[in-house]
Amino acid sequence: MALEHAILISLRERAGSGYELAQRFGRSMAYFWPATHQQIYRTLGRMAEQGWVSVTEVPQEGRPDKKTYAVTAAGRAELRRWSGEPAPRVTPRDDLIVKVRGAAYADIEAIVAQAQERRESSADQLERYREIERRDFPGAPGLTGQALHQWLVLRAGIRLEENEIEWCDELIDALRRDQGVKE
Amino acid sequence: MALEHAILISLRERAGSGYELAQRFGRSMAYFWPATHQQIYRTLGRMAEQGWVSVTEVPQEGRPDKKTYAVTAAGRAELRRWSGEPAPRVTPRDDLIVKVRGAAYADIEAIVAQAQERRESSADQLERYREIERRDFPGAPGLTGQALHQWLVLRAGIRLEENEIEWCDELIDALRRDQGVKE
DNA sequence: GACTCATATGCAACTGGTTGCACTGCATCG
DNA sequence: CGATGCAGTGCAACCAGTTGCATATGAGTC
Structure with missing residues (x-):
């Protein structure tokens, strides 16, 4: 816990x-x-x-x-x-992924819209993280001790959001292309 | 839900x-x-x-x-x-990140060991995903319909593991370097 | 004078997920 | 012959996190 x-x-x-x-x-x-x-x-x-x-x-x-x-x-x-003690791995449960999985039974455009919203909120979060990095960790990656630890955690956040943005782009692109093909 | x-x-x-x-x-x-x-x-x-x-x-x-x-x-x-309906964003709660955050009060080597374990298990998972991709989605990224949706979900998994591996590498490297400096 | 905000703590109910256990019955392996 | 595994369903207890509400005081605002 x-x-x-x-x-x-x-x-x-x-x-x-x-x-x-x-x-x-x-x-x-x-x-x-x-x-x-x-x-x-x-x-x-x-x-x-x-x-x-x-x-x-x-x-x-x-x-x-x-x-x-x-x-x-x-x-x-x-x-x-x-x-x-060993840190357990957890699967992040994300509704959006479930929706993509079941996109065949849904309104694709609604899912694309959610992906766009997610993309934007991730971009916002990423900007906030980047600002914190600039402001609080100018010495990165040459930090030591607690500052280094905090920066590494921040890095995890930055990576997460970057990844999210890229996946959303991939998703939006692919779903739109597929929609286009059908019409 | x-x-x-x-x-x-x-x-x-x-x-x-x-x-x-x-x-x-x-x-x-x-x-x-x-x-x-x-x-x-x-x-x-x-x-x-x-x-x-x-x-x-x-x-x-x-x-x-x-x-x-x-x-x-x-x-x-x-x-x-x-x-x-809008998909809520969730923060994945990961013990390892908390441990890194509090590394100053812990045995750094033990945390590095956990990061290595995590890296390995992520690499394994990534390999499994890649195999599924090769076997079940040879047509990617030119897929359509349900196959496309399933592949996009798989992509999310692949991205997640790739990201995890990179972060673990960054982590192991930085913590080890910092340990080295202290000695 | 009413409303909200900050400080400060807490109970109660609910939701979703985890864990351990229970029962039946056939097939297979050593 | 006994153990394991698969097929099949389920109860009960627990744990962590969420939500709504309650209470008290003082300061500042409309």
């Missing part, structure tokens, strides 16, 4: 409250492991029970009290243990 | 029993939408309730009775309706 471990990583970088963590999460981890505040609160609770994080209740004035979480020695050990 | 629709597609290609469907599913759809027989039986039940498929109990001798499922007009309409 990677959410717990993604939280451990985030909390090791900086301890904080569930709320604050959720904010930060949305700005970094969520690109490859999205999580709602709900999920984060629930998971933090479970992690505290297991002793991976310690909780400190911090009373505040003018705003609700908060609980700040910090990674314990057990949490650090768990993170290290987990990161050494 | 794409499983229901993937089943509709499969059943439109050929009606059959849950068992038989599960077998076929494993040989085609499962590459991009894996499903256990459990899930298939449960989903078929729900689909029958909704009237998307009709059920016929077929008594058999020497082996257990079976239920064959066939897509109804309502099922065909539903498939068409669904294929026209």
Whole structure:
């Protein structure tokens, strides 16, 4: 279960409250492991029970009290243990692929439209990633340590979107050509 | 929910029993939408309730009775309706990416080892896909109709694995180089 | 004065997928 | 003769992620 471990990583970088963590999460981890505040609160609770994080209740004035979480020695050990165990492969389940597979029973133009939409949203995402790369990782690929790790993750995102764009182009082209042939 | 629709597609290609469907599913759809027989039986039940498929109990001798499922007009309409609605984008959640992100708190060599394993399994999968392409789609990319659709799906798989391999290489290289610098 | 936004936490219900197990009966292999 | 495998269907429990709602306070806006 990677959410717990993604939280451990985030909390090791900086301890904080569930709320604050959720904010930060949305700005970094969520690109490859999205999580709602709900999920984060629930998971933090479970992690505290297991002793991976310690909780400190911090009373505040003018705003609700908060609980700040910090990674314990057990949490650090768990993170290290987990990161050494084999990473399972997952098949990304994509509705669009299913639709292409069943295109014979569908309105091809509607599927082409979805591919175009997907292409555009991937191009947008790619642009955002490229901007982050320019802004935050000018030294790439000659980076070291944590900056290197973060850049490698960003690279995965960039590759994913590039690939998506190319496949969508292939798809749109092929389906359109096939439509043309039929008419 | 794409499983229901993937089943509709499969059943439109050929009606059959849950068992038989599960077998076929494993040989085609499962590459991009894996499903256990459990899930298939449960989903078929729900689909029958909704009237998307009709059920016929077929008594058999020497082996257990079976239920064959066939897509109804309502099922065909539903498939068409669904294929026209916008396809949601999903973020593939990959443990390995999380591990890379938190590599500073882990054993880098263990992560490199996992990347190598991933690279190999992707190379294997790619080889299998390439073989299918050679064997079943010699006419690509000049295909039409259902063969074209199936090939486009296969292309998505090929692209995915190629991309994975390249990223793993980048990863292994960069992490090793960084390790070297430190020592 | 009402509305939204930011801070802060949480319960409850639901959905989709995974895992483990159960039962029948024939065929095949060592 | 026993184990394995194929054909066939299914229940029950669990796990992770999603969605909707609830609650509290203060600051700023229309």
